[in-house]
Amino acid sequence: MKQLILVICSISLNMVGCLILLCGCSSIMTHVGPHQGYYSGTKADTRILKDSDTGWVIKPLAMIDLPFSALLDTVLLPYDYFQADNIASQPSPKERVQDWENYQATDITYQTTSK
8 A cells, every 4th residue: 555655656746847847848948049029938839739730749738838838938028028129239049150150161171271
């Protein structure tokens, strides 16, 4: 009997731990990239839920994540407000990657020509 209770408790704790790790995933993922406006994580979850090409595995996860993303987006609302002013002044991630690749290409050609 004690082993059954221990197994049930361990399964319950694992499920709760997984839910905590999944909380606000869309919000976190949209905030580490370029600024996508207000409530970007919530918008991403609703796009996933509305999309007919989304698989059956992802839709329940998006449903679970939706309230947590909305909560985290609300907490991050002041950050989004201040980021909105910096949109034009910062280059996009694509431009930064292209600049880095151009720098690497010129550095490699400089090293090969100098030898």
